[in-house]
Amino acid sequence: MNVPYLDISTQTRLIRPALDQAIGDVLDSGSFVLGPHVTAFEHEFGSALGGIGAVACNSGTSALHLILKALGIGPGDEVVTVSMTFAATVAAVLYTGATPVVVDIDPDSWTMDPEQLRGAISAKTRAVIPVHLHGRIADMASICDIADAAGVPVIEDAAQAHLAHRGDQYAGSFGLAAAFSFYPGKNLGALGEGGAVVSRDAQLLKDVARLRDWGTDYKYDHQTLGFNYRMDGIQGAVLSVKLGFLSEWTHERVRKAIVYEDLRSKPGLSLPMLDTTGGHSYHVYSILVRDPERLGEELARLGISTGRHYPVPVHLQQAYRGAVQPIGDLRRTVEFARSCLSLPLYPELSDPQQEYVIKQLDHLLGAQ
Numbered sequence: 483m484n485v486p487y488l489d490i491s492t493q494t495r496l497i498r499p500a501l502d503q504a505i506g507d508v509l510d511s512g513s514f515v516l517g518p519h520v521t522a523f524e525h526e527f528g529s530a531l532g533g534i535g536a537v538a539c540n541s542g543t544s545a546l547h548l549i550l551k552a553l554g555i556g557p558g559d560e561v562v563t564v565s566m567t568f569a570a571t572v573a574a575v576l577y578t579g580a581t582p583v584v585v586d587i588d589p590d591s592w593t594m595d596p597e598q599l600r601g602a603i604s605a606k607t608r609a610v611i612p613v614h615l616h617g618r619i620a621d622m623a624s625i626c627d628i629a630d631a632a633g634v635p636v637i638e639d640a641a642q643a644h645l646a647h648r649g650d651q652y653a654g655s656f657g658l659a660a661a662f663s664f665y666p667g668k669n670l671g672a673l674g675e676g677g678a679v680v681s682r683d684a685q686l687l688k689d690v691a692r693l694r695d696w697g698t699d700y701k702y703d704h705q706t707l708g709f710n711y712r713m714d715g716i717q718g719a720v721l722s723v724k725l726g727f728l729s730e731w732t733h734e735r736v737r738k739a740i741v742y743e744d745l746r747s748k749p750g751l752s753l754p755m756l757d758t759t760g761g762h763s764y765h766v767y768s769i770l771v772r773d774p775e776r777l778g779e780e781l782a783r784l785g786i787s788t789g790r791h792y793p794v795p796v797h798l799q800q801a802y803r804g805a806v807q808p809i810g811d812l813r814r815t816v817e818f819a820r821s822c823l824s825l826p827l828y829p830e831l832s833d834p835q836q837e838y839v840i841k842q843l844d845h846l847l848g849a850q
């Protein structure tokens with residue numbers, strides 16, 4: 483049996499007529515950059531997150547960069563985040579000239595440890611960026627309390643957390659603003675690059691929208707140095723179609739994550755902490771094992787593809803070492819990076835495919 487790590491072509495095939503229709507509409511409209519399809523998607527996405535404002539842009543990285551720029555963050559400032567994330571979180575801070583200060587993760591949730599955050603805040607701290615790693619919402623109550631007490635805004639990196647929620651509150655609505663990514667492999671993926679900033683702060687969104695489009699409110703009237711970070715019309719139209727399925731797809735991810743719970747009794751591996759609120763979006767389903775490289779290779783020989791998110795923490799990467807200020811030894815981050823292995827989990831993963839993954843894992847772990 484063959485079990486790919488991701489299967490975007492199956493998802494595309496299943497909704498192909500609706501995608502063709504949406505793309506056709508954009509071709510007819512001639513609105514290829516921003517325009518009515520992008521505006522409609524912004525409204526729909528904001529509504530899906532419980533009624534919040536949204537500004538669409540060309541990637542999750544741009545979304546983070548735009549929020550930081552709109553807050554006026556730059557050289558001499560510090561932004562506290564984590565090292566167990568995709569490099570974009572840290573890169574966006576570096577793009578502004580500010581210094582990323584990275585703290586360790588909590589051993590259970592694998593997201594920012596609030597106590598570590600407390601110790602990292604200095605007079606130079608201008609923002610805190612928790613990452614909802616794998617789609618699990620970070621401890622936002624504690625993080626927001628600590629940041630509020632220091633008078634520092636919280637920016638959520640929600641690139642992996644579309645529709646993740648705590649009670650009736652969605653990821654992206656806990657802090658001052660949040661960044662989402664619509665990279666094709668994300669839970670809500672465009673047919674190319676895409677991202678969005680969401681916030682309840684209308685002025686902040688207005689500033690973000692201006693910076694996204696060359697720093698202008700009116701054509702050729704440049705008030706501030708902006709960027710070309712606009713979303714394509716086709717991506718807006720396609721994302722509107724896919725957003726209609728997102729709740730169902732997220733439900734399927736959660737259902738499959740519960741099936742993986744069968745592995746909890748097996749020796750030699752740790753599973754993600756159970757999210758008893760059911761609000762995890764399971765962008766990634768990562769297990770911790772002693773030798774993930776070897777287990778990944780053995781699974782690959784059996785036709786099962788896996789991933790690693792992420793095998794090298796950002797502060798230890800060649801491009802970031804020196805530019806990033808770590809707080810302490812980031813022991814748990816390093817340990818997590820050494821042990822993590824991501825299993826196939828997506829709405830289109832069939833029950834027989836998942837049973838096969840569990841059976842082979844069971845067998846391999848028993849033999850170790």
Ligand SMILES: *Cc1c(COP(=O)(O)O)cnc(C)c1O
Nearest residue numbers: 541542543568570641663664665
């Ligand atoms: C994907 C991702 C980003 C960047 O999004 P892009 O759309 O690829 O630029 C940022 N942060 C995290 C945690 C991500 O997973």
